Amino acid sequence: MANGFGRGDSAAAASVRPEASWTGDVIADRFWKFYREETSTRAITRLQFVEHVGYLLFLKLDHERAQRAGRFAQQPVAPVGAWPDLALLSGDALHTGFTKLLNDLGDQQLSGHPDRETASVVFRDAQPWDLDRMAELNKLIVERIDPYRWLAVPQTELGRAFSRMLRDCRDDIDLKIETGQTLTPLPVLNAITKVLGVGPEDIVIDPACGTGTTLIAAYYAMLAANRQLPPTALAGADLDAQMCRLAMLNILLHTGRPFADPAPVRLADTLKRKTPVARAESSAPTVAICNPPFKSNGVQPDATMRDDFWAYGDFPTNFLQHLAITLPQGARAAVFVPDGVLFGGGAAVTVRQNLLRNCDVHTLLRLPTGLFHRKGVKSNILFFTKSAPKPSGEPATQHLWVYDARTGNHHTDTGNPVAEADFDDFVASCLPEKGFTARTESRRFRRYPVAELLARPKTSLDLKAHLAPELDDFGSPKEIALEVADRLEEAAAHFRQVAEALPEQ
Known part of the structure; x- marks a missing residue:
């Protein structure tokens, strides 16, 4: 050659x-x-x-x-x-x-x-x-x-x-359904780092880091303003040993950090710990970015794990409240959640109410459909800042701004992948030149006062912007069929557990 x-x-x-x-x-x-x-x-x-x-x-x-x-x-x-x-x-x-x-x-x-x-x-x-x-x-x-x-x-x-x-290994990673692995598109992560204002002074964590892509996106956002970053600037954890190996290699090959430095990635079940992420260093995180497993066939939530949780729900609900509870005051976060976390009942209601009261939940991004490979679940990102409770008892959240990048948009990671430009308007809407308080409503961007949110049935955050109603986009026939197959597999697993628990007679 x-x-x-x-x-x-x-x-x-x-x-x-x-x-x-x-x-x-x-x-x-x-x-x-x-x-x-x-x-x-x-x-x-x-x-x-x-x-x-x-x-x-x-x-x-x-x-x-x-x-x-x-x-x-x-x-x-x-x-x-x-x-x-x-x-x-x-x-x-x-x-x-x-x-x-x-x-x-x-x-x-x-x-x-x-x-x-x-x-x-x-x-x-x-x-x-x-x-x-x-x-x-x-x-x-x-x-x-x-x-x-x-x-x-x-x-x-x-x-x-x-x-x-x-x-290029997305198909193999998708097969790791026992730990709910998925790959997050880089343009989405770059938009997140901009909205969160990630800089060289930050300590960024991901408690479900997968292959480490989130931490690498944060690294480049930090590096843009400072050529020297402390070894403690990044920290991640995952309960899948193979993902930890790949995340560690991914970070090493991007950053060139010495191999004798302490490891920024740990093998750990984050939800069992009352700390933001498992690591030896005592530095408090300032930013958290997390795309947790939405479902897992290998590890089931254990309601006895944590006595500090507001309620105990599914994986995305638990990761959301884990960060809201364990992050220090002033830390900024972006957490991926499926639609069910926004409108579901039970534990999800309790978590939404406490999240609005204890954190400044300032932005909700409704992501395009088909974004995650072979996953039929519709996804969103909740942006919030950990805040101290107000002496008056008023919620920490004042207004939640909702950006709808979903309606009329369908992307796949192969045929029609998302690009940086797809999130330019979202970033510009969130960060106007005159600052956060200068945000204005638009066709895709709408403001909801917190009093209105708390008054909604079940405190539902299934919110829309100023868009004309459109038919729901459920994806291609292949994606629908794959989602049906996933649901049938889940149902079969639950029936199997019930059958095994029944007495012989």
Whole structure:
């Protein structure tokens, strides 16, 4: 190839140093070319492939950083010589050596050591490809990773390559229904960081971080105003070990942070903790952005978890109140919720009432339909600021502004993905030049006084802007069929639980 990326000749690759000109799309395309042409795609999923690319890049970068001259050298996290030794192995020896390396780096008994925290997250429970796939792994190491200086690749492009490859794995991630994983489109996250005013002085958390996309969007918003960010600027948690591994790799490859720094991502069930997110540092968060699981087939809500909750409901209801309760005063938040959280009964009513009284819930964004891949659920984002209760007893919320980006808009992540421009009017409406108090109503933007909201039946927040009524957009026939299939699977699971609980006689 023109720039040498893809040759197996190490000497030739060393004589041509085009790494500084590589782009994220070029890197991702060439790794995918290797996946299609050099691996058994039946035996190795796209997500397994991307995860192994991440492991190998971590090990190669760790080795390159240790080889830098003088004071620029960094102590390697992996054993000295681990990468050169790995590049010499093949067959059974490669499987044995790689397995041992993954296990040693992911050893949770060492996770309490600050310099081993990051590696313990990246390699926790990591498993190599099967033994009969070692020829492919050897070729990936020798031909696609080892000949090149990955430190010379622009950091932003290396991160973009990994994020792009993760987005290309959306089908595999969607199959992880046991923990309710989904991918959040970057244009939506960029709009959120603008409305929240994320800056370099902030500490941003995500208590259900998935692949880390939310934290990366916040990182770039912070970086735009300051080239030096503290290692505590980002913090995330997830209860899925694989998502934690991918989120950690995603953050590392975007930020270039030292591998010996404390890990910004933790494996944790956030809803079991009375703190905003699980991390060792004591710095209080100032911003929270969270797209929690809307449903999960593997983990069910446990009403005995928290005695500080206003009420106990489904996952999105619980994540919403978790942040509203645990965030410090003045912290800003954006939380994704399905329509049911806005108008549902039971616990959702109690949470809505307490949210309006204890937080300044200033903006509701009704998102376009079809936004999340293979998910028929309509989604929204609630923006609020944690506020102290008023001595007068009045609610902390004064007005809730509703922006309708849904009516007349239908997007899919493949055929018609959302773009930055789709949220320009929303951002401009939320942040007029003369400040927040200068917001004005428009065709898609409407203000609701809090007294009107509290007087509504069940304190429903199923609100619209000044738009003519339109037929509901339920998505394409395929999306409708997939949603029906999901609902039938859920019903079957509930019936199975009931059947198993019945006596034999």
